[in-house]
Amino acid sequence: MVAYPELAAIRLGHGLSSQMPPPSGPDEILASVQAAGPDGETISLNQIRKMRSRLAKLKRNQKKGGKDDKGASEAVKKERRRANQRAQKEALRRIARAVDDPFGFGERLVQFWADHFTIAGNNTDRRLMAAAYVNEAIRPHISGKFADMLFAAETHPGMLVYLNQDRSVGPNSRLARRKKDERTLGLNENLAREMIELHSLGVGADYTQEDVRQLAKLLTGLVYTPRRDKRFQPNRAEPGAETVLGQSYGGDGPAKLRDIRAVIGDLARHPATAQHLARKLVTHFISDEPPQPMVDRLAAVYTDSDGDLSAVNAALVEAPELETHFRSKVRQPFDFIVTSLRGLGITGEQVMALKPGQAYRWLIQPMTSMGQKWGQPDGPNGWPEAAENWATPQGLAARIDWAMRIPPKLRPDLPDPRQLLQAALGDTASEALQWAVPKAESTQEGIAIVLASADFNRR
């Protein structure tokens, strides 16, 4: 029997903190989700636009000045470096917010939904865009209506660019008909496919290639213009009605964003979506082999509440499966690092104060070695869930290595390992771990044994 506060902190949050008390009960943990809303510090789309035009201007100067204008080249370089450091700062902010979150549940939800609606990219611009996207499209909706999150995510420039919707044009749209050069303008199926396969119904549901095609036509008109905030241009939209999953959309007059809103509402309301989301949540929070009764329960809550995620969250935090499947899951590297920092008593402020090189070597690069290159999963399906994907020889070696080398750098006055054991795992530490920790030859190794243990790496 694990007490609820420990159970909730370990399973629903980022572990116990040596600074903050665990949640007393389900109500307190639900109320804390509020703290994971949008913040005013994360870069915004408008700021990204400004940075971009500043860089473009500096590049024009550089071109004008020619090779001899060292100052102009230096200015471009400096601006690039600034943007790059800002992108890393945004990754740190995600860590810092998770470290400081009262119980961690809100930030875990942010990570879950950001992964469900993965956007990835390795250049500075895309990384900044991803930060804005999470703050603008995910955070506002983690306890709101799923349909609103679906709409916000699918129409956010970050997603439009990542899944190429910004390049998709109705083959019979005004724009395509006007264009006379040999470059063809036409559909791009990418977003339409993932919207059904990954974001709503799930790949096992009953839909066809024709539904994907029709949805791709319906989505034309969505656009990202770097210069101004405009998300829909009717002249790019395919005229006429489209039929998706047996339902007809549009066709009455010019194409409108409202038609896209309508199909998104229907996708959110689809019974397959309820099952798909419930299964994913239970897989992420409870077990790689999700117990079907709980999946059905969450799906029913989702359906009965018309896709209200606050109701789903409530069902999740009260689930008896939290206890019956205790430590069925392995923490992903981001979660492992955040949980370690909380256990060690590092604050978000300290995280944000790291110098760029330190932050990279101590936090960002280690996630890559552990198998989770931050912000860059291979595809729009995000990171894998199964324990076997993370507790690999190389992945575990990277965690042991981190646990050995990094804590003394982050906190030169390391706590006594027995204290850390108590602070991070409370009464849940196994006998084997309690036996081993005091036998370590140094404080540093004792700390490493706690952080590298299966108890700590599971949730």
Added chain:
Amino acid sequence: MLNRRLFLKSSALIGCSAAAHPLLSSIAFASAPSENRLVVIILRGAMDGLDVFQPYGDPQLRKLRQTISLGPDKGAHDLDGFFALHPALSSLLPLWKAGELGFVPSVSTPYRDKRSHFDGQDMLEAGTGTDLDLDRQRDGWLNRLLHNMPGAQSETAYSVGTEDMRILAGDAPAKSWAPEIDLRISSQAQMLLQHVYHDDPLFREAGSEAMEIAGQGVEGNREDKEGGPTRDARALAHFAASRLNEETRIATFSLPGWDSHARQGAVLERALLRLADAILTLRKDLGGNWPKTTVLAMTEFGRTARENGSGGTDHGTGGSMLVAGGAVRGGTVLGKWPGLGESDLYAGRDLMPVADIRAYAAWAMRDLFGTSRDALETSVFPGLDMGENPRIIRG
């Protein structure tokens, strides 16, 4: 095993190469099931075979594609008067000429119609047909090959990279490691961790593998000082080769970045340069073992025959497989060409697969390791009909 490892460690300490030690090479290496080597590279994201090996001799190509796959006029290298090699693979042209590079123009797994990357990759790595529920099928076909390889040990097969490769997952012991990992740990800490992991099978196994490999002091890619966009790919290949030069006979890793929905020219160029450098690194590092090596580069499915509205291609069906190595019958096209006419296409949009990609892999394994056809058709790829030998291995 334990003795050999201790021996390896101590021989490294006194500065003598393990492979050169007469006693060690005659005893430990005799157990290797074969001298042949197989490298399987999974290309994640669906490689557009029609752009990599451009059928410019087919008049339909120009009608389907206007800005990509432009053939020898735009820098692609003619291979046989019909197909041309994508310009980004220029560095592999000498291999084609030496008979060490070939390709199969249109193959696929049995996966059809939903065109999901993730189900497609799962099926490619599981090696099963459509009759099995993918979620229940956790092991991969390279692991099942090990079950059918007399003398196979855990060193026989290696998965390389930070990712867990499903293709090698399963209950036959195999190794996995990433080139950048460098773990140093005291023997006391090692002992304590073993104790802590003991009751957790997953951590116990991963932990003891980790400490064992770390103890061997396997080299990363330290001598490769050159950076550049293909560095990761070279590191994977370099590490794979270092293992294949020892007891390992099967290595697998993946290269992502093939999902070219837009601006395909740029996307594919990046991915192809990495693939080319991986292959060239294998060739260089394997040295005398290269003539015994076969590389299969496989992807989950091909892409639409038509170019889409953004200079890219969407998810399709038939795709090509690249075959390289000193052991392969290269310099030639290793399969039939289905054509690009409207009625030739699958579902009116995709290249029609002419053969099951698993049959090619199966024949390669039969020719490399002597695996029986029966084992291949019932255990490694259950339910597969291998058909005629396409002879991708030089014989």
